[in-house]
Amino acid sequence: MTHSPPRDTLERWVAGERVMPLPGRPDAGAPAISFEFFPPKTPALETQLWACVERLATLRPRFVSVTYGAGGSTQERTHATVVRLVQETALVPAAHLTCVGATRAEVDEVARRYWEAGVRHIVALRGDPPAGQAYTPHPGGYAYAADLVAGLKRVADFEITVAAYPEVHPQATSAAADLDNLKRKFDAGATRAITQVFFENTTFLRFLDKAVAAGITAPIVPGIMPVSNFVQAAKFCTGCGTSVPDWMADLFDGLEDDAETRRMVAAATAAEQVRFLQANGVDEFHFYTLNRPDLVYAIARILGVKPAAA
Numbered sequence: 001m002t003h004s005p006p007r008d009t010l011e012r013w014v015a016g017e018r019v020m021p022l023p024g025r026p027d028a029g030a031p032a033i034s035f036e037f038f039p040p041k042t043p044a045l046e047t048q049l050w051a052c053v054e055r056l057a058t059l060r061p062r063f064v065s066v067t068y069g070a071g072g073s074t075q076e077r078t079h080a081t082v083v084r085l086v087q088e089t090a091l092v093p094a095a096h097l098t099c100v101g102a103t104r105a106e107v108d109e110v111a112r113r114y115w116e117a118g119v120r121h122i123v124a125l126r127g128d129p130p131a132g133q134a135y136t137p138h139p140g141g142y143a144y145a146a147d148l149v150a151g152l153k154r155v156a157d158f159e160i161t162v163a164a165y166p167e168v169h170p171q172a173t174s175a176a177a178d179l180d181n182l183k184r185k186f187d188a189g190a191t192r193a194i195t196q197v198f199f200e201n202t203t204f205l206r207f208l209d210k211a212v213a214a215g216i217t218a219p220i221v222p223g224i225m226p227v228s229n230f231v232q233a234a235k236f237c238t239g240c241g242t243s244v245p246d247w248m249a250d251l252f253d254g255l256e257d258d259a260e261t262r263r264m265v266a267a268a269t270a271a272e273q274v275r276f277l278q279a280n281g282v283d284e285f286h287f288y289t290l291n292r293p294d295l296v297y298a299i300a301r302i303l304g305v306k307p308a309a310a
């Protein structure tokens, strides 16, 4: 057996296959973006949220959404935040609304209050049961998100966004059944889906192929979560069925006490993720902001989104 002699550095570098650069940003211009916020619990968090809203508003998002705490636990805070967005900003708010643990009449009433307050966009979700319990529909409620979408459409002509799962919803009986469910949500009147957070772009792109093959044509917008607190994010992902790739664990390994470096790694990783998707034709992005603007602002800039001229 013969061994090739070790090659000199430059010879080794030029002998490798050349990787093409990501294409420049598309001529079509900056992508459409949207942001998710959560309703604040304390005065300090309230201040943080509105500072975040003010900064991100300059990027002219298509809409901004406000989450609904588990089991509807933030109903009043979500409502107050959404209504303040309507009254005090030029942003288009979308209120998240779940149907778990509530009667149809209760859910319809929440929706009616939104409509009367001038809110025209709902992110319609089933929601989750309390930790450790299996999901059972409320006897007088909307059983699944598709039923909720149909119910909301009966209340008023809302624009409706729903959830999609590139890695399959953890309680789905199969990937095909989960895709059928997504299709039912569109058939019931939703016009956009936002995905659960994911980190492997190929999983998302393959999911889009399957959605198109299933006859779905509405946008399935990638939900992007810049991860700087890896430990917390990994815990959240385990709960919602998102795989955390080994390469990501490796990137953050040993940075537990180094928040500054973690933020830089987070920005670079999320920028790489969105630029890859953009290069593959994706021109709408939804950002999970966690009510912190800086990373998201920088990543939107990298996508070509600039603040409105003063």
Ligand SMILES: Cc1cc2nc3c(=O)[nH]c(=O)nc-3n(C[C@H](O)[C@H](O)[C@H](O)COP(=O)(O)OP(=O)(O)OC[C@H]3O[C@@H](n4cnc5c(N)ncnc54)[C@H](O)[C@@H]3O)c2cc1C
Residues within 6 Å of the ligand: 066, 067, 068, 069, 070, 071, 072, 096, 097, 098, 123, 124, 125, 126, 127, 128, 143, 144, 145, 146, 162, 163, 164, 169, 170, 171, 172, 173, 177, 178, 181, 194, 195, 196, 197, 223
């Ligand atoms: C973008 C986004 C935003 C979110 N925002 C919130 C929020 O603000 N508040 C909150 O509490 N949660 C939120 N969630 C989490 C969401 O509530 C959970 O993921 C929940 O488990 C599923 O909600 P869904 O609307 O996707 O449910 P569904 O679309 O109803 O699907 C839930 C499961 O039931 C299955 N299924 C559907 N129909 C049937 C049927 N007829 N028979 C049997 N199985 C069926 C589906 O395949 C799936 O496995 C959000 C998730 C995403 C992706």
